[in-house]
Amino acid sequence: MPDELALKVQGLEKRYGTTLAVDGLSFQVRKGEIFGLLGPNGAGKTTTLECIEGLRKPDGGTISVLGVQPGSSKKLWDAIGVQLQSSALPDTMTPREALAFFSHYHGLTPDYRILDRMGLSKKLNNQCAHLSTGQKRRLALALCVAHNPELIFLDEPTAGLDVESRIELHAIMRELRDGGKTIILATHDMAEAQKLCDTIGIVIAGKLAVLGTPSQVTASGDQRTRIAISSEENTVGRHKPTFAQADFVREQDGYAYYQTDAPGAAVTSLLIFLSEHGDALVDLRVERPSLEERFMEILEKGRGSR
Amino acid sequence: MKGFVYHAIYDFKTGLRDKTLMLMNYLFPLGFFLLVGTFMTKINPFFAEIMVPGMLLFALMSSSLLSLPGTLVTSRESGVYRSFRVHGIPSYSLITIPIIGNLFHAAIVCALITVLSSLFFGGVLPVHWGWFAMVFILSALCLSTLGMLIGIVSQSSRATVLIAQAFYLPSVLLGGLMVPADQLPASLTAVASLFPATHAIRAFSFYAYGKTPPGAVMANPLLVMVAGIIINTVLCFTLFQWDTRPVGRKRLLFGLLSLTPFVVSALL
Numbered sequence: 001m002p003d004e005l006a007l008k009v010q011g012l013e014k015r016y017g018t019t020l021a022v023d024g025l026s027f028q029v030r031k032g033e034i035f036g037l038l039g040p041n042g043a044g045k046t047t048t049l050e051c052i053e054g055l056r057k058p059d060g061g062t063i064s065v066l067g068v069q070p071g072s073s074k075k076l077w078d079a080i081g082v083q084l085q086s087s088a089l090p091d092t093m094t095p096r097e098a099l100a101f102f103s104h105y106h107g108l109t110p111d112y113r114i115l116d117r118m119g120l121s122k123k124l125n126n127q128c129a130h131l132s133t134g135q136k137r138r139l140a141l142a143l144c145v146a147h148n149p150e151l152i153f154l155d156e157p158t159a160g161l162d163v164e165s166r167i168e169l170h171a172i173m174r175e176l177r178d179g180g181k182t183i184i185l186a187t188h189d190m191a192e193a194q195k196l197c198d199t200i201g202i203v204i205a206g207k208l209a210v211l212g213t214p215s216q217v218t219a220s221g222d223q224r225t226r227i228a229i230s231s232e233e234n235t236v237g238r239h240k241p242t243f244a245q246a247d248f249v250r251e252q253d254g255y256a257y258y259q260t261d262a263p264g265a266a267v268t269s270l271l272i273f274l275s276e277h278g279d280a281l282v283d284l285r286v287e288r289p290s291l292e293e294r295f296m297e298i299l300e301k302g303r304g305s306r
Numbered sequence: 307m308k309g310f311v312y313h314a315i316y317d318f319k320t321g322l323r324d325k326t327l328m329l330m331n332y333l334f335p336l337g338f339f340l341l342v343g344t345f346m347t348k349i350n351p352f353f354a355e356i357m358v359p360g361m362l363l364f365a366l367m368s369s370s371l372l373s374l375p376g377t378l379v380t381s382r383e384s385g386v387y388r389s390f391r392v393h394g395i396p397s398y399s400l401i402t403i404p405i406i407g408n409l410f411h412a413a414i415v416c417a418l419i420t421v422l423s424s425l426f427f428g429g430v431l432p433v434h435w436g437w438f439a440m441v442f443i444l445s446a447l448c449l450s451t452l453g454m455l456i457g458i459v460s461q462s463s464r465a466t467v468l469i470a471q472a473f474y475l476p477s478v479l480l481g482g483l484m485v486p487a488d489q490l491p492a493s494l495t496a497v498a499s500l501f502p503a504t505h506a507i508r509a510f511s512f513y514a515y516g517k518t519p520p521g522a523v524m525a526n527p528l529l530v531m532v533a534g535i536i537i538n539t540v541l542c543f544t545l546f547q548w549d550t551r552p553v554g555r556k557r558l559l560f561g562l563l564s565l566t567p568f569v570v571s572a573l574l
Contacts, residue, residue, distance in 0.1 A: 039309060053392060055548070077394025088385040088548075092323045097316060102393045105309030143393075 004067060006031045006151050006182040007052065013060030014047050014206075023206035024061070029199070031150075034173065034183040036197035036214075037189070044206040045186040048086055049155055052184075053082050064121040066151060078106050081149035083140045085156050085186070091126060091129035095120050095139050098128070099146055106147040118142040119168070129237075141169065145176065152176060155186045170196060177188045190292035200291075202298055209298050214291055223289035223297060227258040229270055235279040236270060243269040255283070308361060312441035313399055317407040331411045339419055344429035352486065357429035358420055359435035359510035360483040363445060365415045367477055369408050371456070371470040378404065379466045380547035383550055390550045401542050405450040412446045415547050430515070438514035441528070446529040449554030450539030452502060452564060458545050459561035461553050476501035482511075499500035499572035505530045533567035560571075 007029040014022040022044045029035040039045045050056040052063055054071025063069065068076045089098055095115055103110035114125060117136040120275055123131060131139065137157065144152060152175070158166045173196055187193055193200050194214045201211045209219050227246065229236050237251035247267035249257040260266040263286050274281055321327045339361045346353040353360075359533065381387055387400065423429030432438040453474065460466035480494055481487065481503035490498060498504040505527035511517045541564055543555045 055388065055391060074394050077392070080392075082392035084385065084388055086385045086388075088389055090320065090381065090386055092320050093316070101309075101312060101316060104312040105393055105395050107308070147393075 004031045005029065005064075007035075007173070007184065008064040009048075009052065009061065010063075011061035012048060012051060012058055012063065013071040014044075014056060015045065015059050016049055021206050022051070022058075025203065025206065025208050026061075027201050027208060027211055029181050029184060032177065032180055033198040034177050034185060034196050036200035036202060036293065037184065037186040038188065038193055038200055039203035040188060045203055045207075046155055049153055049184070049186055053080070054151055054300045079150050081144040081147065083144040083152075083154045089128045089139075092127050094125050094127055095131075096124040098139065098143055102143050103146060108147055111146065114142045114146045115139075119171075133160045133193070134162060137169070138165070141172065145181075150182065151184075152181055152183045154183060155187070156158070157185070158187070158189065158192060162240060168191075168214075173202055174199065179254060183238040190290065190295050194291040202295060204299060209301075218289055218291050218294045220294075222291055224259040224261055225289070226265045226285075226287045227266055227270070228255045228259060228285040228287070229258070229272055229274075229281070230255045230283040231279040231281055233279040235274060235277045239273075239277075243268060266302055280300055309395070310399055310403070313395075314403050314406055317403045319412055321407055321411045324377075325378065327373055331369045331408075332415060335361070335368045335415055339423070340362060343423060343429070346484070347427055350485075353484070354428045354480065355430045355515075356507070356511075357423050358431065358485065359507055359514070361423065362416050362442065362510075363481065363483055363506050364478065365419060365466070366412050366446055366449050366506075367474055367503060368417075369412055370446070370453035370570060371474045373467045374404055374408055374468055375457030375460060375466045376454035376463060378454065379460050381482060382457075382547065384464070385517065385550050387548045388550060389427060394476070397543070397548070398416050399544060401424075401539075405447065405454060406544045408440045408450045408453075409443070409446045413442075416442055425483060430513035432510070433516045434514055436484065438459060438510070441448065441509040444509070444528060444531045444535070448502045448534045448538070451535050452547055454542050455564055456540050457563055458542055461555070461558070465483050473501060477501040480504065482507040496572045501569045502531060502534055502568065505534075505568070505571070530567045534564070537566060538564050 005028050009028065010026050012022050012025040014018065023266060025048055037045050040066060044089060047056065048250035051058045051155055052065060052070055054076070064078060066079055070076065070129070096112065099112060099115060100110040112124070115121060119139060120135060120142065123135055128136065137160070148218055161169065170192070172272065173183060185193070185197060197214060199212065200217055202215055202217070210220065211215070212220065222250045234254055236256040237254065239250065240248045240256070243266060245262040246258040246269065249255070249259055267284065269288065271281065312323065320330055342361065347357070357405060389401065420431070424431050452472070456469050457466060460469055476497070479483065480490060480498035481501055482498070483503065485497060487498055487507065509531065511529035539560060545560055547553055
């Protein structure tokens with residue numbers, strides 16, 4: 001079950017005129033995971049998602065969504081939930097009507113509790129034109145999951161949301177994943193991807209630049225782990241010792257900064273150094289390169305190779 | 307089926323809730339009817355004879371040509387259709403439901419115009435009510451499918467207005483809604499035959515009011531309208547686009563096929 005595939009994309013290609021928007025993209029998503037599709041604006045994330053969702057016809061490659069070719073059956077529309085990047089509803093439609101509208105098309109009796117869960121209980125009868133951006137996003141998510149789909153596509157779901165709504169949406173996404181749903185999340189918010197995703201794929205210029213867990217992706221970069229150390233006598237900052245495993249970078253505000261490829265050995269060496277000099281440790285921080293830094297590195301490489 | 311029915315009810319309610327639709331479906335045609343009813347019968351006594359069908363067609367054209375295509379283009383451009391698509395809503399719902407909704411709104415306005423014109427403005431009522439209803443339904447379908455097609459092939463909201471006006475204004479001026487079509491010069495009569503309203507008014511006159519029936523079979527207004535409905539419907543289903551991207555020019559050219567029965571009748 002854990003290795004059962006929810007989605008398989010093989011050599012996906014999509015052209016707009018002479019522009020190759022998606023260039024031979026291949027990846028697969030296991031059931032029950034949150035898969036993050038990352039990339040800068042115009043990288044081809046939305047086009048890829050739209051091909052998978054059946055909104056656009058690919059020019060090459062194969063896609064299998066829950067074992068079915070997208071856009072080919074009504075059953076598939078019932079099995080997937082899609083929140084589009086720019087989803088819209090008629091201005092005069094209310095959240096209550098929207099839920100009933102789509103539920104009836106999915107052959108279900110509307111269950112309005114999902115609107116309560118999304119914090120829209122006081123807006124049930126307000127027309128969409130009078131909802132805030134956050135409320136519209138929450139409504140879109142409610143409509144996307146109301147028919148209990150197996151596979152959920154979220155395209156920039158937290159764009160334009162305030163911090164509180166963003167945290168709330170993250171909690172809902174985790175809840176969905178824990179409930180056995182598979183989520184494909186397109187985002188350019190690296191922190192969001194790092195927090196939520198089990199696997200991420202970074203797309204640059206229509207090609208998959210890197211694929212793996214957030215930790216694997218981060219660790220695969222050229223950037224080194226940073227160590228910041230502070231002690232009562234600032235012995236390290238004053239002596240600036242060098243070790244085989246770590247390079248001294250700078251001393252600032254009572255902290256000595258190092259870069260290393262072997263953080264365990266480097267920390268041990270620093271603690272021994274402090275002990276030998278009779279100094280006491282005040283603070284020690286080990287920071288791995290963030291996904292955002294790794295992303296920027298991949299982006300720079302991508303630009304360099306073009 | 308449940309989804310289709312709920313959608314149709316929602317669509318009908320929208321026609322009453324949306325200010326623009328309310329204006330174009332009800333307020334504008336009824337306001338114009340009251341204005342024309344008050345003055346035209348005094349200026350032109352003959353107008354009483356064509357007041358009911360003329361004002362009905364005016365109302366039908368307002369809702370079908372000025373309101374229906376604009377709503378469609380706005381929905382497509384704003385991504386509403388894409389949102390519908392990802393829930394598996396079929397294209398036939400999006401094509402047929404606005405036409406059905408338009409028919410219901412038009413029926414309400416039609417009833418009001420018929421009753422009010424007879425009560426207050428001396429409007430002549432039809433002789434054959436069955437034919438009156440039949441011609442009304444065919445006219446509404448012919449104009450609604452044309453309006454739908456205009457929305458489907460229009461590249462933008464601005465283009466929609468221009469294309470719709472290209473049908474609306476000549477229909478009002480030449481279609482026999484205000485002035486009897488047989489008083490027009492022969493050349494203009496042929497031009498007038500290019501517009502569905504002309505055939506609708508002829509059909510009302512021949513079938514609902516029992517006037518002289520048409521000669522050539524191919525110029526039979528009912529036949530022309532039915533052909534128009536079929537061609538428009540086929541084109542609507544063929545050319546419908548979910549996407550927000552601009553509609554290609556090829557679609558507009560294909561859309562011109564809609565004129566085929568009207569061109570044939572004009573030539574005859």
